[in-house]
Amino acid sequence: MKRNVIRRKVLELRPGADIESDPRDGGVQSVDRALSIIETLAEDDEGYRLTDLAVRTGLSTSTVHRLLATLEKRRFVHFDRHESKWHVGAQSFSVGATFARRRNFTAQAMPYLRKLRDQTRETANLAVVDDEAIIVLTRIESREIMRSLTKVGGRVAMVASGVGKAVLATYSDEDVNAIICRQGMPRLTEKSIVRPGELFRELEAVRRRGYAIDDEEARIGLRCIAAVVYNDCSEPLAAISVSGMTSRITDERLPVLGCIVRAVAAELTVVLGGVMPQVGEAVG
Template sequence: MMRNGIRRNGPEPKSSPERAAEGRDGGVQSVDRALSIIEVLAEDDEGYRLTDLAVRTGLSPSTVHRLLTTLEKRRFVQFDRTCSRWHIGAQSFAVGATFTRRRNFVAQAMPYLRKLRDQTRETANLAVVDDQSIIVLTRIESREIMRSLTKVGGRVAMVASGVGKAVLATYGDDDVNAIIRRQGMPRLTEKSIVRPSALFAELATVRRQGYAVDDEEARMGLRCVAAVVYNDCGEPLAAISVSGMTSRITDERLPTLGKTVAEVAAELTLALGGVMPGAKPA
């Protein structure tokens, strides 16, 4: 471009306001703020009022309203005028669904989740590791009374979940220690595992019995039994689990449930072209 009669090559230098809008990590502040609003809205199906969103995000009401207006135009959020609450919009679902479609094994896993639900009468879940956390891809709900621990799309720390411990049991000690250093070991309930030595002992048990148990470690009154689904290299691709109330998933049922979950996980592994640990690829 020309400036003062001199041709300059390359992009136009950013103005001071533009530079100020960029965080130290190079991220644009307004984008970061908009995404934080979407993340908060995704936490509660009941939606949020403007003032509540401002408190949750730490932003001023005027800033939140400005960003919400922009997001609403793009259908990432929607406003319910009957109760003056903001909710996640259809476009957020459309974009998020790409994550599931990219993992094309989800559709293939559905019959196995239904089988698991029908055999155990408990909610069957499919989850994967994403950024060292567990994210629930889909579930088949139990016909019994159920309080879901984590909704579809929700995240949970690996050390505090059955599916997380099932996957961690396939990792080496150095990798497990790295995750502990990054995530910590939060005490979510009185039964949470909060010492590395106890976690490593638990992982040894998981390896021996072939399934993992979340014994009220993330929420009191709820148990989860999980096993790993492997890819064609014998590495963890995902994990499946059954979850339910402790009144139904009793100590006496755990071995039977663990055997069932492990068997269905092995069946799904083979159906997806994966190989179980120790087996040779075809």
């Protein structure tokens, strides 16, 4: 199924940056270009044709083809000869899976994600903060009709996601302001929060409730309810959430689902050796 993805801007090339005869092209520059190709391929499950990939990365077709040939030999990319499209390869998955394995709590969290899915009948997600963005580690899909917003391994802005706001609510206002300055507040839908004052009011509500809500802020028609899983220092280790269509996650269900997500997050915190923060404990 075709996904709506946030397209990255085409790389702005410096004069002469993509000249084939440049003898320096065999070093760091080639590594950077190869990684940009893999990142671009990861944006769309349907893959890219060579010319489209060149446009998306801002590189010449000859440079892209040369790098793809090397990446294909190492199985980091795969070429579908029937559709003449390039895709992410098996080796990219193998390397990327190390990230999830390093988060050794992922396997322990799976029974709680299943519990969350079964109690809510919605898709359950586990996510962490990585470089001031939310990355989805794993999920248990709902048995209902569902349009996943972010695939496993996908990234989303903290201010535009339920799990992101759940984590931000544990930060000080100073730290939140710093993230806003560095990352901005993208308008993904007409319901996205794009003003700092509105975000701070929302984070205060998250602290009172114990769970965060993404109310169609990342995609119209989808809602998400999230709560933090804490480590042994009462700091955010991860966040879990349920996500589903607004036709199922109605205004009436929000408080019920919020209590379920909050309770399961507290259970998982204890299982992982974490400590829930004391009520009224200072943020940051």
